Amino acid sequence: MTDARTPLIAGNWKMNGVAAGGAELAAAVSAGANDVSAELLVCPPTVLIAPVGAALRDGVALGAQDCHFAQSGAHTGDISAEMLADAGCAYVIVGHSERRADHGETSGDVCAKAMAAYRAGLRAVICVGETEAERDAGKTLEVITAQLNGSVPSAATAENTVVAYEPVWAIGTGRTPTNDEAQAVHAHIRAALSASHGAAVSDGMRLLYGGSMKPENAQGLLAQPDIDGGLIGGASLKAEDFLAIAASCP
């Protein structure tokens, strides 16, 4: 983390919660927002965007977990980036490994979704990460480079894009890379973005770590020079844990 990049702590609530509990969680996160210097973001399930948005106070941004690439049309069950912006979202996560795995999303799809986010005035949180088999085969950096090249649009800037490195084997498992291993991949991501988008974009862009980040391990990860925040799954469902992670930012 450097002073030039404001840390971002983002909560991915995944497919959890109903309106009452979601609003309660949003209110509890809002109540602690003034006590942390990090920017806070919560990404509830789509149907909870309205009640969660109504319960959030200044200082906590609202985001979604996915969007379609098209603006409107015959896409039953899908939601456009413009609809998310209209509902009060400022961010949208694209390319989460669960969507890549469960819905067969390719990096090309992710790139189209990120461009849809820009079109609607949203910031894209673009996720990349290797599987355990890829890590064991020594292919982590190769896989990450290919995902970045395919998923991050040429129009990406430090303002409209955040990249989240989420090793698939660390998501929801309680396992994490060591602080040094995580830093090494983040440094690689920043170098790859510098090669593709230039040093100014890469130096300013926030890179988040995601995968079993908790209050107990957040401080070491967030202290790394190229880790600018976290994308938090399970621990974002408890305001106390989410805020404790945010308070760990240097």
Ligand code: PEP
């Ligand atoms: C995630 O799925 O984005 C994530 C990081 O999950 P968890 O924190 O539960 O590992």
